[in-house]
Amino acid sequence: MLRRLWELSEFPFHPEKLNHYETLFTVGNGYMAMRGTFEEGYPGEIATTLVHGIYNHAAGALVTDLVNAPNPLPLRLWIDGTPFRLVNQHHTALQPPDGAVLGYRRRLQLDHGVLIREVLFRAASGSIVRVVFERFASLHDVHLLVQRVRITAVDGEPEIRVESRLDTDVTNGEVRHWGNIQAEADGATLAVQARTNQSGYVLGMASRLISPYPAEARVEGESPLVSSTFRLRQEEAVSLDKLTVVYTNRDVEADRVLDTARRHLQASVAAGCEQLRSAHENEWARYWDTSDVQIEGDDYAQFAVRFLMYHLLIAAPRQDERVSIGAKTLSGLGYKGHVFWDTELFIVPPLILTQPQIARNLLMYRYHNLPGARNKARANGYEGAMYPWESTDTGEETTPQWSDEQEDGSRIRIWTGDTEQHISTDIAYAVLQYWRWTGDDDFMRRYGAEIVLDTAVFWGSRVEARSGRYEISQQIGPDEYHENIDNSVFTNRMVVWHLEQALQLLDWLRSSAPDDAARLTAVLNLTPARLDRWRDIIQKMYIPFDDERQIHIQFPGFFDMEYIPVQHYQPRAVSVQAILGHKRSIQSQVIKQADVVMLMALLGDELAPQPVLLNNWNTYYPRTDHGSSLSPAVHAWVAARLGLDEAAYEMFEHAAGIDLENNKGNVRDGIHGAASGGLWQALIFGFCGLHLDERGEPALDPRLPAHWKRVSFTVYYRGEKRRLAVTNPVMVTPMA
Ligand code: IFM
Numbered sequence: 001m002l003r004r005l006w007e008l009s010e011f012p013f014h015p016e017k018l019n020h021y022e023t024l025f026t027v028g029n030g031y032m033a034m035r036g037t038f039e040e041g042y043p044g045e046i047a048t049t050l051v052h053g054i055y056n057h058a059a060g061a062l063v064t065d066l067v068n069a070p071n072p073l074p075l076r077l078w079i080d081g082t083p084f085r086l087v088n089q090h091h092t093a094l095q096p097p098d099g100a101v102l103g104y105r106r107r108l109q110l111d112h113g114v115l116i117r118e119v120l121f122r123a124a125s126g127s128i129v130r131v132v133f134e135r136f137a138s139l140h141d142v143h144l145l146v147q148r149v150r151i152t153a154v155d156g157e158p159e160i161r162v163e164s165r166l167d168t169d170v171t172n173g174e175v176r177h178w179g180n181i182q183a184e185a186d187g188a189t190l191a192v193q194a195r196t197n198q199s200g201y202v203l204g205m206a207s208r209l210i211s212p213y214p215a216e217a218r219v220e221g222e223s224p225l226v227s228s229t230f231r232l233r234q235e236e237a238v239s240l241d242k243l244t245v246v247y248t249n250r251d252v253e254a255d256r257v258l259d260t261a262r263r264h265l266q267a268s269v270a271a272g273c274e275q276l277r278s279a280h281e282n283e284w285a286r287y288w289d290t291s292d293v294q295i296e297g298d299d300y301a302q303f304a305v306r307f308l309m310y311h312l313l314i315a316a317p318r319q320d321e322r323v324s325i326g327a328k329t330l331s332g333l334g335y336k337g338h339v340f341w342d343t344e345l346f347i348v349p350p351l352i353l354t355q356p357q358i359a360r361n362l363l364m365y366r367y368h369n370l371p372g373a374r375n376k377a378r379a380n381g382y383e384g385a386m387y388p389w390e391s392t393d394t395g396e397e398t399t400p401q402w403s404d405e406q407e408d409g410s411r412i413r414i415w416t417g418d419t420e421q422h423i424s425t426d427i428a429y430a431v432l433q434y435w436r437w438t439g440d441d442d443f444m445r446r447y448g449a450e451i452v453l454d455t456a457v458f459w460g461s462r463v464e465a466r467s468g469r470y471e472i473s474q475q476i477g478p479d480e481y482h483e484n485i486d487n488s489v490f491t492n493r494m495v496v497w498h499l500e501q502a503l504q505l506l507d508w509l510r511s512s513a514p515d516d517a518a519r520l521t522a523v524l525n526l527t528p529a530r531l532d533r534w535r536d537i538i539q540k541m542y543i544p545f546d547d548e549r550q551i552h553i554q555f556p557g558f559f560d561m562e563y564i565p566v567q568h569y570q571p572r573a574v575s576v577q578a579i580l581g582h583k584r585s586i587q588s589q590v591i592k593q594a595d596v597v598m599l600m601a602l603l604g605d606e607l608a609p610q611p612v613l614l615n616n617w618n619t620y621y622p623r624t625d626h627g628s629s630l631s632p633a634v635h636a637w638v639a640a641r642l643g644l645d646e647a648a649y650e651m652f653e654h655a656a657g658i659d660l661e662n663n664k665g666n667v668r669d670g671i672h673g674a675a676s677g678g679l680w681q682a683l684i685f686g687f688c689g690l691h692l693d694e695r696g697e698p699a700l701d702p703r704l705p706a707h708w709k710r711v712s713f714t715v716y717y718r719g720e721k722r723r724l725a726v727t728n729p730v731m732v733t734p735m736a
Contacts (some may be wrong), residue, residue: 005302006111013086013104019046019668024307024659025108025645026137026331026671027115028314030358031142032069032246033330036108036115039075039133039149040084043091046668047071047170050330050337052323053250054203055393056177056196064392064402066326066337067177070205071167072145072244074225075133078161080125082662097124098296106162110310111288112281120154127156129232139287140318143251144268147242153232160232163476164209164242165225166192169518172333178203182258184223185217189265190224193258199393204258207244208272239522241273251320255356257661285315290721292716293683297709302546304656305683308676309354311659312347314415315673316355321364324391325673332670338390338398339365341423344430345602346630350680352430353690353715356438363434364426364437367447369395370454373424377458384524385631387424408417415483420476421462422491424455425498428604432501436692439718445516449505456502459495460533469508470541477554479595481577481586481627485555489544490599493552496541497603499534506531551615552596552608562588566625573665591624600638601681610642617642629658633678640686640703648686649705655679663697684713688726702726 010021025036030052037047049069070323077084087177094101105119118134130152137659138144151160168181178194185191190207209215209226217226232238245265247257268276269401291309297301327342328334343362351359366373366387372395373385388397399417406412431448434440463470472495477488505525509517520526545552553559562584569576577585578594596616600607604729607613617638626632633655639648658661658675684690688711689701699715704726712725712733725733 005299006109006306007464008108008110008307010106011104013101013106015087017662018042018044020662021045021106023667023670025106025115025139026111026311026314026329027108028330029113029139029142030314030316030318031135031320032137032145034073034137034145034616035331036106037073038086038117039073039147040077041088041240042087043084046333047167049170051074051203051248052317052320052330053393054196054201054599055337056201056556058175058198059179061175062396062402062404062691063336063390064338065172065175065177065333066392067171067196067201067284068172068333068480069203069246070178070194071170072246073135074163074165074167074209075147075149075242076163076165077131077149077151078530079121079123079129079296079659080127080156080158082123082125084119084121086119087585096122099123100397101577102128110306111284113137113284113314114277114281115648121409123158125156125158127158128154128654129158129160130154136277136280137314138276138280139283141276143247143264143269144246144276145244145246146273146276147244148239148273149242149481150237150239151232152237153234155234157231157233157366159229160238160386161227161229162205162211162240163227164190165223166190166205166207166244167222168192168194172336173723180315181222183222185224185226187217188215188226188264190217190226191258191262191656192224198730199288202249202257204261205244206258206261207242208265208269210241210243210269212238220393228581229456243268243276250320257261287355288692290716291350292483293680293711293713294684295708295711297707298705301652301656301683302706304660305680307660308679309350309674311671312350312680313355314672316351316358316678317361318358319400321361322368323393324362324365327673328670329673332668334666334669335390339390340390340674341426341628342677345426346633346674346677346681348677349433350431350684352434353684354717356434356440359434360440360443361437363431363443363451364447366431366451367603370450372396373458374454377461382458383461384459385424385451385454386421386458386462386644387427387455389420389423416476416480419474419484420480422475422477422488422494424458425491425494428452428455428498428501429494436696437715437717441512444508445504445513449509449516450524452505453502453558454497454518456499456534457526457530458523459498460530460537463495464535470537475557477595478593478598478630479554479591481590481592482555482558484588485557487542487544488595488597489552490554492541493543493599493607494602496538500539503531503534529687545629548615549615549619550612552599552612554591554596554620558589562591563623564588565622566590569625573663576625577627589623591620591625593626593628594634594638595619597624597638600632601634604641614642617644621647626654628663629672629675630678632658633675633682637678637686640682641689643703645703645705648703652679652682652687652705655682683711684715687711688713688724690715690724696724700724700726700732702730702732704728704730
C-alpha cells in the first residue's frame with residue numbers, strides 16, 4: 001500500500017487483502033457509508049452499505065444488527081461482449097480469452113472524500129480500454145451517492161455495454177433483514193423500497209444512470225437494472241454518471257420515503273454532477289479546517305492521523321442526535337453495529353475539540369436513551385440510569401449473552417452486558433469533558449446534568465456497604481480477561497470521581513440554574529439523604545492499593561494468579577490469550593487492555609503522585625497483551641505523559657497499524673473506531689500534552705518524539721477556534 005500525505009493508494013491490485021482494503025476504502029458522510037467493494041463485484045467481497053439507525057433483530061438471530069442496506073454500487077461493463085472484471089469465474093487471475101487486466105490503481109482522496117479506481121483492460125477481442133470509476137457519498141447532501149465511470153477506447157473501437165443496478169439481494173452474513181421488497185425500473189430511473197422484517201424500518205432508494213445513449217430498464221428478481229449500449233471510436237472517451245438517493249422512515253413518514261427519494265434524485269440530476277461534486281468538496285474543506293493535524297518529521301504518523309480522522313468524520317452523524325457511532329464505525333459488520341464505551345471515551349474526545357456539534361449529537365444519543373438505561377437499572381434491582389454495555393436504536397441492553405459457536409461446538413457465556421458496568425461513568429466522563437471544553441451550559445442544564453446525576457443515582461444504589469467501607473462486587477473492568485471480579489480499581493475509583501463530579505455539578509446548577517436544579521432534584525429524587533450517601537461513598541470507597549509497592553491493585557487477588565511474561569511471546573500476531581487459551585489466561589495475570597493504565601489516562605495526576613503512576617506503569621505494561629485494539633493508543637498516551645518516549649512511540653506505531661497494517665487481522669469487520677480516536681488522543685493529549693489547567697484554560701505540555709519537528713492543530717475552546725503548534729526542541733506557539 002502506498003501512502004501520500006492525503007491519499008491512500010493501492011497499486012497494483014492486492015486480491016489477498018480484498019476485505020481489509022474494502023474497509024479502508026470506505027466512503028461515507030455520517031448518514032450512510034459504503035465499503036470499498038468493486039462496482040462489478042468480486043468473489044469473497046463483503047459488499048456493505050450501512051445507514052445510521054437502521055437496526056433489526058431478525059428471527060433466529062442472537063441479537064440486533066445494523067442492517068446491510070440494498071447495494072447501490074453495481075455498475076457492470078461489457079467490452080465487445082467481454083465482461084469487465086478483475087478475476088475469472090474460477091477465481092483466478094484473468095487470462096486471455098477472458099480478457100486481461102493490464103493495470104490497476106485505486107486511490108482514496110482523504111481531503112475530498114473521493115474514491116477513484118483506474119483499470120487498463122483488454123477485452124477478448126483485443127480492444128483495450130481505460131476505465132476510471134469514481135464515487136463519493138456527498139458530505140454536502142447526505143442522502144446522495146454519486147458515481148461516475150469514464151471509459152476511454154485506448155486501442156480499437158469497442159462496443160460497450162454498461163449496466164447499473166440496485167441490488168436488493170443483501171444479507172448480514174447469513175441473516176436476511178429485508179422484506180416487502182418493491183423494485184421498479186422506469187426509463188433510466190430505478191427505485192427500490194424495502195422494510196426490515198422485525199423493526200419495520202422502511203428504506204427507499206432511487207437511482208438514475210445518466211447516459212448520453214439510449215437506455216433500457218427492467219426488474220430482474222427483486223433488483224431493478226438499466227443498461228445502455230454504444231460504440232466508442234479509437235481514443236474516444238465517455239463518462240456516465242450514476243446518482244443514488246437514500247431515505248428511510250427515520251427521515252420522513254414511511255409512506256413518503258420513496259417519493260421523497262425520487263424527488264430528491266430529480267433535483268440532484270438537475271443540479272448536475274459538477275456542482276454536486278464541488279459542494280461536496282467544499283464541505284470537506286470546512287471539516288478539515290478544524291480537524292486536520294499537521295505533523296512535520298514523520299510522514300507515517302501524518303498519514304495515519306489524517307486517515308483516522310477521515311474515518312471518524314465519515315461515521316459521525318452530523319444532523320442526527322438519535323444515532324451514535326458503533327465500534328466498527330459504518331465500515332463493516334463487526335460487533336453488529338453496536339455502540340460501546342468506545343464512543344464516549346475514545347471517539348468523542350477528538351470530536352469535542354474539533355467538531356463540537358457532532359460531539360453534542362453523540363451525547364444527545366445517550367440523553368435520548370436514558371429510558372433504556374433506567375429500564376436496565378430497574379430490571380437489575382437498582383435505581384437511576386444504568387447504561388447498556390452494547391446499545392443500538394432502542395437504548396436497551398443488546399449485548400449477546402452467548403458467543404457464536406467455537407471450533408469445538410461450544411459457546412462462551414458473555415458477561416459484559418451483565419457486569420461491565422463502568423460504561424455509565426464513561427458516559428458521564430464524556431459529558432463533563434464536553435462541557436469543560438465547550439462551555440455549553442445550555443446543553444448541561446437541559447440534558448447533560450440529567451445523564452451525570454441519574455448515573456450517579458445508579459451508583460449510589462449499586463455500591464455495597466461492607467465492613468465499614470463501600471465495595472462493588474461482580475465487575476468487569478476494561479481488562480475483559482478477568483470477569484466478574486470484586487472491586488475493580490478502575491471502576492471503584494471512577495465511581496468516586498463520578499460522585500464527586502455529580503455533587504459539584506449540582507452545586508453549580510443550584511447557583512447558576514436554580515430552576516433546572518429544582519427540576520432535577522424533584523425528578524431524580526436527589527434528597528439530602530441521597531447526597532449524604534454519595535459523600536460517604538466518596539470517603540469510604542475501597543480503592544485497592546498496595547502500600548508497600550506503592551501501586552494500585554487491578555483487583556484484589558490479581559497478583560495471586562499465575563504470572564506469564566507477556567514480553568517473551570514475541571514476535572506474535574495474535575494475543576497471548578489466543579496462544580494460551582481462554583481458560584488459562586483468565587486465571588493468569590495477562591491483561592487484555594489498558595485498565596489501571598486507562599485509569600491513569602483519564603485521571604492523570606489526580607489519581608496519584610508521579611512515582612505511583614510510574615510504579616503502576618512498570619507493573620501493568622509488561623503484563624498487557626493488547627488483545628484489544630483499544631489498548632496500544634492509551635498506552636502511548638500515558639507513556640508520553642510519563643516521559644517514556646520509546647514506549648510511547650512504539651505504542652503509537654502499534655495503534656496506527658491496527659487498521660492500516662491489519663496487525664490484529666480483523667479489519668475485514670470494520671475500522672476500529674476506538675483505536676482511531678485513541679490515536680488522536682495519544683497525539684494531542686499525550687505527545688502535545690493538551691489539557692485544561694487549574695484555571696480551566698487550555699495549556700500545552702509537549703513531549704514530542706525526538707524525530708518530530710512540529711505538530712500544529714486546531715481546537716475549539718468555548719466556541720472559539722484556537723490554532724496551536726508545538727515544536728521540537730520544545731516551543732509552544734501562543735494560542736490564537
Ligand atoms: O469496547 C470494546 C472492549 O473494551 C474490548 N472488546 C471490544 C469492544 C468493542 O470495541
